[in-house]
Amino acid sequence: MAITAGIDVGSGAVKVAIVQADDCIESLRAHYLERIRRRNVMEVVEESLAAALREAGIRRDQLDYIATTGDGDVIPWRTGHFYGMTTHARGALYLNPEARGAVDIGALHTRAMRFDETGRVQQYQMTSQCASGSGQFLENISRYLGISIDEIGPLSLSAKNPEKCSSICAVLAETDVINMVSRGISTPDILRGIHNSMAVRVAGLLRAIKVEGTIMLTGGLAGDAGLSAAIADKMNEGGKAVKLARHELSVQAGAIGAGLWGAFRHRKLSEAGQLGATQEASDGAG
Amino acid sequence: MSQLIEESPAATGALAELITRATKLYEDLEFKTVRDWKSAEPSRRAIGFLPVYAPREVIHAAGALPVGIMGGGDQIEIVRGDSYFQSYICHLPRSVIELAVSGRLDAMEGFIFPSICDVIRNLSGMFKLLLKDRWVHYLDLPQNFDRAMGGKFYRHELATIANGVTALTGIEVTDERLRASIALYNENRRALADLQALRAQRPWLVPATEYYLLQRASYLLPPEQHTAMLRDYMRLSSQSARAPQDNIRVMVRGAFCEQPPLGLLRTLERAGCYLVDDDFVLGARFIPEPLPEQGDPWEALIDGFLYRSLPTASKYDLHADKEAEIVRRAREVRADGVLLIAPSFCDPALLDQPMLARALEAAGIPYTSFKYAEDTGQFQVIREQAGTFADAIKLWGNA
Numbered sequence: 277m278a279i280t281a282g283i284d285v286g287s288g289a290v291k292v293a294i295v296q297a298d299d300c301i302e303s304l305r306a307h308y309l310e311r312i313r314r315r316n317v318m319e320v321v322e323e324s325l326a327a328a329l330r331e332a333g334i335r336r337d338q339l340d341y342i343a344t345t346g347d348g349d350v351i352p353w354r355t356g357h358f359y360g361m362t363t364h365a366r367g368a369l370y371l372n373p374e375a376r377g378a379v380d381i382g383a384l385h386t387r388a389m390r391f392d393e394t395g396r397v398q399q400y401q402m403t404s405q406c407a408s409g410s411g412q413f414l415e416n417i418s419r420y421l422g423i424s425i426d427e428i429g430p431l432s433l434s435a436k437n438p439e440k441c442s443s444i445c446a447v448l449a450e451t452d453v454i455n456m457v458s459r460g461i462s463t464p465d466i467l468r469g470i471h472n473s474m475a476v477r478v479a480g481l482l483r484a485i486k487v488e489g490t491i492m493l494t495g496g497l498a499g500d501a502g503l504s505a506a507i508a509d510k511m512n513e514g515g516k517a518v519k520l521a522r523h524e525l526s527v528q529a530g531a532i533g534a535g536l537w538g539a540f541r542h543r544k545l546s547e548a549g550q551l552g553a554t555q556e557a558s559d560g561a562g
Numbered sequence: 563m564s565q566l567i568e569e570s571p572a573a574t575g576a577l578a579e580l581i582t583r584a585t586k587l588y589e590d591l592e593f594k595t596v597r598d599w600k601s602a603e604p605s606r607r608a609i610g611f612l613p614v615y616a617p618r619e620v621i622h623a624a625g626a627l628p629v630g631i632m633g634g635g636d637q638i639e640i641v642r643g644d645s646y647f648q649s650y651i652c653h654l655p656r657s658v659i660e661l662a663v664s665g666r667l668d669a670m671e672g673f674i675f676p677s678i679c680d681v682i683r684n685l686s687g688m689f690k691l692l693l694k695d696r697w698v699h700y701l702d703l704p705q706n707f708d709r710a711m712g713g714k715f716y717r718h719e720l721a722t723i724a725n726g727v728t729a730l731t732g733i734e735v736t737d738e739r740l741r742a743s744i745a746l747y748n749e750n751r752r753a754l755a756d757l758q759a760l761r762a763q764r765p766w767l768v769p770a771t772e773y774y775l776l777q778r779a780s781y782l783l784p785p786e787q788h789t790a791m792l793r794d795y796m797r798l799s800s801q802s803a804r805a806p807q808d809n810i811r812v813m814v815r816g817a818f819c820e821q822p823p824l825g826l827l828r829t830l831e832r833a834g835c836y837l838v839d840d841d842f843v844l845g846a847r848f849i850p851e852p853l854p855e856q857g858d859p860w861e862a863l864i865d866g867f868l869y870r871s872l873p874t875a876s877k878y879d880l881h882a883d884k885e886a887e888i889v890r891r892a893r894e895v896r897a898d899g900v901l902l903i904a905p906s907f908c909d910p911a912l913l914d915q916p917m918l919a920r921a922l923e924a925a926g927i928p929y930t931s932f933k934y935a936e937d938t939g940q941f942q943v944i945r946e947q948a949g950t951f952a953d954a955i956k957l958w959g960n961a
Contacts, residue, residue, distance in 0.1 A: 354807060356834065357952075541956060
């Protein structure tokens, strides 16, 4: 059974998952999240991996494969790197075996993907460069409104008359918010308006990939109950039954997926008798 | 320290110094290296040549330094170059014009424009109008690969180049001098072949960016200096602590003229692709095997071009089986997949692409394609494409 580390380097946080898996059993031994907060990313990665290994009770040299995802391609001692879409799909499937779609809402972009029962991505869509559908945008708004990020979801859920907000451009949306504040609109109504505008973009991505059934929310904003409710409302507007699901480890989906794919690769290389080369890489890690 | 070095933590000491030197050569759009070479001897001359291939041995035998002009990449702002070309023309000629009108090409007394496409032909005409004090020659490479016809034609072209450069240097291209130049470039060919073999065998020792920088250095340095640089690199890299990663092996085709920015190569590698073969800076190894050093040296060059040069979209050989060749080469270097890339608006590369794609598909070799320009600055889409390509091969393919 392979023991692997999945490291997801995002623009806001580093997530690490220690996974143990073979072709029958998959288990998550440990997970760790550390926000970057303007520190050196490589130092945060080192600290996070060390913390996750401590929690799992294993040594670094016991890792069979170190799989990175996201911006983890900067880590020179990785065994292999997997693209974010591939790892979030696999992580979402691990967290919810019924899921056939996932929406990863991170600090800088949003991605929707449809996958099969093995986690293989069949179709995907992602937002363009604009930040209006991203966590960074929400973080900016929370600063303007003088609230913490954790308060956003509950406040949004308590909205009575959500305001309409631009869903096209973060700059326009931020201008909208400033106008709303000066017009005396309540914070919950502003936040729900923003969530609704983000939901329009997410729903557009999900419709484009024609996903049905259970869709997992992953990434940094998966824990935002207000955003989740807004997306569910938007998706179900046309009478189409879509089940939007979240998991307490949704934010770790990329790291978990990377770890699982790392174990898969370890098995595949082992069966092909090609393990030597990559083993050299993970042994030399750090 | 350059960004490249920071991203190659395994490159330390002498290896890092060597890469820094190659990076400086790559960034030298003022052609200071050429100016320095010339300043050592006032009679020295330098001849610039455009992609893809020019017979450097002839230029060298006439006592001049052949200098490859590969455009401005992503390092210069195009101010005047755009006004010379329509919007549907590739980027390279714009930056070459910019280099010329800004005086950066003043280190060269002459220019050779090999016949690869209409744009280069047009560019040679502009140089004739713009730089009236310089020798400008449009090199008509043979499109008939019969020795009696194309060979005879090419011999005349080679003689024209020899006479043109001799007029600048005062040094006649004798058979003896040409044989000596061929021998020097043969040493360079052997070193380049060894480097290619090393990266095909252990690609983690030769990152794509470093391989590329070394190829580019061959367009500025005298051949013996470049050969020494290659040999030093191979020794130092083989001794380094660089460890392999679980990447797919990828072959690249379509980048023989306008060059991709370094960031693009870095993006491909970070996305999980080892580049085990490519056609960047193709002219440096267009005739990969050493040429005969005895007998008629002109015949050796002619034979090299007609029968030993690599197939590429800009070599118009009606009988070349480019489809079979791409499949053969992909299998030879054990490529898990092929990237068919092309500069935007590059007619030769883009016209060949469907044919090459069809051949790869028939052979069951995965491929993907995308376009770039020499000044492409955003790599997110390419990163996404290369990343999903690598994942698909690693997880569900044969790698």
